[in-house]
Amino acid sequence: MCECSIDLTRIMSHSRDYDEQLHVWRAWRDAVGPLIRNKYIRYVQLANHAARLNGKYIFTLKRKYYIRFLAT
Numbered sequence: 001m002c003e004c005s006i007d008l009t010r011i012m013s014h015s016r017d018y019d020e021q022l023h024v025w026r027a028w029r030d031a032v033g034p035l036i037r038n039k040y041i042r043y044v045q046l047a048n049h050a051a052r053l054n055g056k057y058i059f060t061l062k063r064k065y066y067i068r069f070l071a072t
């Protein structure tokens with residue numbers, strides 16, 4: 001675990017300062033997001049494929065995602 005993850009975990013779990021939490025979360029998201037974007041897209045594709053195979057739920061790539069349970 002890198003030092004930034006440790007600091008992020010500490011601040012998010014102990015700080016009660018909204019602005020501080022928002023700042024470190026955005027900094028983490030901006031640093032990590034671009035690095036894992038393609039992997040996440042592939043994950044969603046695989047999850048959708050598995051969902052279609054078993055008819056249980058579907059993920060979306062929209063900012064808001066949902067899980068839809070179908071009648072079994």
